Amino acid sequence: MILPTERLGVGLGYRPELAADLDRYPGEVDFLEFTGDHCFSPSLMAQAQAWSRRIPGVCHFLSLSIGTAEPLDPEYTEKVGEVLRQLGGPWFSDHLAVTRVQGVDLGHLSPVAFTEETVEIVSRKAIYLQERFGMPFLLENITSHFTLPGASLTEWDLLTKIVERSGCGILLDVNNVYVNASNAGFDPYDFLRGIPLDRVLQIHLGGAVMRDGVMIDSHGHPVPEPVFDLLEFVCDNSPVSAILLERDRNMPAFEELAGDMRRARSILDGARTAESAPAKALPA
Amino acid sequence: MSLLIYQAALARTYLDANLRTAVRAGDQSALAEFDLSPDEFRNIQQLICDRAQEIDLFATTLQRKRVERLSLAYKLLRGHLGPNRWKLLCDRYCAQVTVQAFMTPEQDCARFGAFAKENLDPPAEHADRFEDLLIFEGTKAEVDAVLLPQWSGNAPSDPLPAEARPYLAPHARLRVLRYLPQVLADWANGALPRPVPESAPVHLIFFRRANGADVKVMQIGRWLAALLDRADGRATLPELVEQIASLSRQRMTLQDVWKSMTALASTGIIAFSRPQGEPS
Ligand SMILES: [Fe+2]
Numbered sequence: 078m079i080l081p082t083e084r085l086g087v088g089l090g091y092r093p094e095l096a097a098d099l100d101r102y103p104g105e106v107d108f109l110e111f112t113g114d115h116c117f118s119p120s121l122m123a124q125a126q127a128w129s130r131r132i133p134g135v136c137h138f139l140s141l142s143i144g145t146a147e148p149l150d151p152e153y154t155e156k157v158g159e160v161l162r163q164l165g166g167p168w169f170s171d172h173l174a175v176t177r178v179q180g181v182d183l184g185h186l187s188p189v190a191f192t193e194e195t196v197e198i199v200s201r202k203a204i205y206l207q208e209r210f211g212m213p214f215l216l217e218n219i220t221s222h223f224t225l226p227g228a229s230l231t232e233w234d235l236l237t238k239i240v241e242r243s244g245c246g247i248l249l250d251v252n253n254v255y256v257n258a259s260n261a262g263f264d265p266y267d268f269l270r271g272i273p274l275d276r277v278l279q280i281h282l283g284g285a286v287m288r289d290g291v292m293i294d295s296h297g298h299p300v301p302e303p304v305f306d307l308l309e310f311v312c313d314n315s316p317v318s319a320i321l322l323e324r325d326r327n328m329p330a331f332e333e334l335a336g337d338m339r340r341a342r343s344i345l346d347g348a349r350t351a352e353s354a355p356a357k358a359l360p361a
Numbered sequence: 362m363s364l365l366i367y368q369a370a371l372a373r374t375y376l377d378a379n380l381r382t383a384v385r386a387g388d389q390s391a392l393a394e395f396d397l398s399p400d401e402f403r404n405i406q407q408l409i410c411d412r413a414q415e416i417d418l419f420a421t422t423l424q425r426k427r428v429e430r431l432s433l434a435y436k437l438l439r440g441h442l443g444p445n446r447w448k449l450l451c452d453r454y455c456a457q458v459t460v461q462a463f464m465t466p467e468q469d470c471a472r473f474g475a476f477a478k479e480n481l482d483p484p485a486e487h488a489d490r491f492e493d494l495l496i497f498e499g500t501k502a503e504v505d506a507v508l509l510p511q512w513s514g515n516a517p518s519d520p521l522p523a524e525a526r527p528y529l530a531p532h533a534r535l536r537v538l539r540y541l542p543q544v545l546a547d548w549a550n551g552a553l554p555r556p557v558p559e560s561a562p563v564h565l566i567f568f569r570r571a572n573g574a575d576v577k578v579m580q581i582g583r584w585l586a587a588l589l590d591r592a593d594g595r596a597t598l599p600e601l602v603e604q605i606a607s608l609s610r611q612r613m614t615l616q617d618v619w620k621s622m623t624a625l626a627s628t629g630i631i632a633f634s635r636p637q638g639e640p641s
Pocket of ligand 1: 217250281323
């Protein structure tokens with residue numbers, strides 16, 4: 078599927094508590110990411126519809142469980158379609174993960190095996206989703222504190238193969254790359270060099286914190302400096318259209334969020350103005 | 362072993378600390394439902410032994426997410442118990458009630474209400490307040506957990522036929538409290554709640570308008586509550602009015618009841634069974 082090229086800019090995940098600040102600071106938020114699962118509630122759907130008339134929006138889902146070795150849940154997929162019909166958007170996304178299996182809902186993202194079988198399972202579903210909804214589908218990389226045994230691929234090879242086979246795009250969570258690299262001891266730039274950056278349309282930018290010797294994607298702390306460096310690298314080497322600042326705990330004053338957003342915007346703008354210049358050298 | 366069976370067995374081990382302990386100890390019967398060969402069992406056992414710390418950390422994350430949902434559904438209860446007692450109650454619940462197949466997060470919240478009712482031992486001076494609190498938040502969770510994909514009830518015709526037999530919709534619940542919900546909420550902010558007079562308890566209807574919609578709570582009068590309590594899809598409206606006549610000094614006219622019933626039917630709280638029929 079041909080990926081859209083229009084620029085969305087820098088945005089935030091929509092939550093009702095944000096409404097007052099969105100009103101007070103018009104122009105600070107270029108786009109909103111709606112958690113599709115929340116929009117299954119008619120009242121949140123009504124809010125999302127109202128906001129999407131004022132600020133461009135994209136839909137992000139949590140529970141397609143695309144990595145499960147069984148068909149997509151028809152009821153859930155139908156609801157996804159309903160949200161997309163009502164809110165539209167240039168693409169929609171979910172995670173490269175297992176959240177449900179044989180009716181058991183984990184309520185959270187669990188890792189997939191890094192194998193050819195997973196490539197096959199996920200690609201088939203990504204193709205189906207893009208065809209069914211006529212919209213590009215982006216896969217997001219997750220954090221995981223362990224890898225399942227029997228891996229024949231690296232995480233970035235797995236993502237690359239799925240993208241190449243299915244034609245889907247990537248929602249690159251640079252914070253998740255940073256967290257996994259810190260915990261598993263690989264170089265985050267190996268990940269970035271290993272994936273087709275030309276398929277990265279959206280970025281998730283978030284905070285991380287070290288707890289008991291383990292790096293956690295907290296969604297509740299400021300963005301670490303190395304994560305901004307990863308962002309800059311990706312923006313310089315890919316057609317990124319949208320950067321989402323993920324923050325859903327320890328919400329700071331809006332001004333603080335706006336500061337991180339402005340910094341991300343300047344990185345995105347810098348990459349754009351340097352578009353004709355040769356791509357930056359990859360860090361060694 | 363198929364990938365699906367492997368994923369299903371792993372999901373169970375992520376969610377159940379006792380199961381993880383059993384598998385680590387080599388108890389093959391712990392995963393008996395998955396029909397694993399000894400080699401397949403060892404494969405899973407090895408993962409959760411070799412990566413014990415990481416898997417337990419992940420399991421903690423799953424439980425934290427589960428408790429976050431409970432905290433949202435039982436805000437008042439959590440406020441009253443305080444962080445330590447709330448955590449103890451949640452830990453006990455998560456250890457005793459593991460997430461099962463086809464158990465939705467809403468059903469989990471509803472189940473927690475029943476668990477809390479059985480396992481809470483509130484101080485005697487607050488026992489009736491805690492009871493009302495659990496009825497209030499537990500019923501909200503219960504109504505939220507009702508699956509409503511198709512149910513639309515019978516739209517009443519206008520005018521209602523005299524033989525129309527009302528019944529409470531499957532996603533509506535009628536409850537009686539001694540404390541007004543607002544008073545219970547203020548209790549969390551330090552106000553000492555006063556019950557309503559025993560002769561005039563608080564009658565509430567909990568309902569949802571559509572699948573996914575928030576649960577609404579509506580206070581209703583005594584006679585309407587009595588009428589809905591008896592509305593089982595078998596008695597006609599005139600019969601119901603007759604049954605509750607003694608409750609009101611001023612005899613309710615059929616027309617009043619008609620009006621209320623039509624209003625309730627339009628919000629989906631009640632439906633009407635077909636004349637002479639059973640509830641549809
Ligand atoms: Fe993310």
